[in-house]
Amino acid sequence: MENKGYPKNFREYTSIFQQALKQEIEELKKDVGGRGLKYYKGNLLFSSSKQFVYRFLNDSIPNIPDDTPIDTFIDNRHLNGQIVSTDIEGINISLEENMGDIIPEITIKTSRSKLPELLLDKFNKINSGEVAVNKESCMKLFSSEKSEKIDNSISSLNLHKYKYQPNSEQAKAILQSLTKEVTFIWGPPGTGKTWSLSIILDQLVNSNKKVLLTSHTNLAIDEILLKYTESLSDDEIIEDGKIIRYGTPTKKNPKFDKLILENIVQKKAEEKNKQIQLIEKKIKSLETDLTKYQNQNIIDILVELEIVKNNRLQTENEISKLQRSIHELNDANDRIEDTINKKSNI
Missing domain, CATH: 1.20.5 (Single alpha-helices involved in coiled-coils or other helix-helix interfaces)
Incomplete structure (x- = not known):
């Protein structure tokens, strides 16, 4: 497959990415000292033993990527934190310590170059062989190699079981996603991309496939997961801990609580402890x-x-x-x- 003007191999792709990242880091570092932003009246959204997520309302959207590490200052106390998500109404911040139900005022400082630096370091480790990647799949992702049809047990789709029926274009995209190695689904807002992805997720899970769902924003992950969990006929797959939400959800939702890795581990541990107690009781008897x-x-x-x-x-x-x-x-x-x-x- 000939792609004129495209990189010819995996190493050329990584070199382009590395050069672009270096330029971005150089520009971002011109913001000497990081950005200092103040937010007020943050409410505790949800918490676990390791993280406490607060939501602060704001008139403007800060240009800070999700999962960016930040330094926070509350009443002259310094705490490490992380940006969970931002939207038109406010910002969600994860802290390493419980600061009560309400934080009257918080100041955050962040180095916007932190995430690009981490990504650049990852590329360096890939090139050195320290981190292994599937280079063939990467080349297919960038269309430098042909994406083949895959042997799949999903030969026909039963789309009638879903609450909202996909239209013909959505059904075509769903079927192609399940039968080709690489598929891109594009569409403007409101065309059903999230719902289509939730159906694809459901089809793969029902076929006993392992699925990694990832995105550049936490909100996108949560939107798809929410639609997917709403489409389930029962919560057995959730109760069994077969869906793991790694990272910090952007929304407070009872179903999301059951998807967090820490909560799943805790639940499994409690179940095992109960089994151990029953076994010990039986042994004693x-x-x-x-x-x-x-x-x-x-x-x-x-x-x-x-x-x-x-x-x-x-x-x-x-x-x-x-x-x-x-x-x-x-x-x-x-x-x-x-x-x-x-x-x-x-």
């Missing part, structure tokens, strides 16, 4: 039964032994009586013989 059985056997043996002793004693008594009777009979016999002898002499 069996040990009690065993002891009781052993003790009962000892008692039975002792009773049997006592019976044998009594029988022996009774037999010995009877033998003694017989011996006395024999002795008496012998004495009587001797007396009779003496009497007979005396009479014979007369």
Whole structure:
């Protein structure tokens, strides 16, 4: 497959990306000292043992990418934090410590070059061989190699089960996504891209496929997950911990709480602990039964032994009586013989 003007191999692609990242980092670092932004009246959105997410309302959207590390200052205290998401109404910030239900004021400072620097470092590790990647798939992603059809058990789609029926173009995109190695779905806002992706996700999961859903924003991930979970006929797959939301959700939703890795681990641990307690209870019951059985056997043996002793004693008594009777009979016999002898002499 010939692509004029395109890089010819994987290394050329990474070189282009690295050069672009270096230029971006250079421009971003001109913002010496980082950006200092103030936000007010942040409400605790949700929390876990390791992160506490606060939402601050704001009139403008800060140009800070999701997952950007930040330094936060609250009442002259410094805390490490992270940008979870930004939208037209405000910003969600994750902190490493619980600062109560409301934070009256917070100042954040961030180096906007941090994420590009991390990405550049990743490219360096890929080129050095420290990090392994599927180069063939990468080349297909950039259309430098032909994307083939894949052997897939999904030969036909049952789209009638979904609440909102995909139109013909959406159905075509869904089918192609499930039968080709690489598929791009493009469309302006409101054309059903998120819903189509949730259907693709559902089809793959129902076919026992492992799926990695990723995006450059946390909000996009949560929108797709929300639509997907809404389409489920039951929550069994969620309750079983088969969907893991890695990172920090942007929304407070009971279903999202069940998808967070930390909560899944905690739930599994509680279930295992209950099983362990039941097993320990069963073991204790069996040990009690065993002891009781052993003790009962000892008692039975002792009773049997006592019976044998009594029988022996009774037999010995009877033998003694017989011996006395024999002795008496012998004495009587001797007396009779003496009497007979005396009479014979007369």
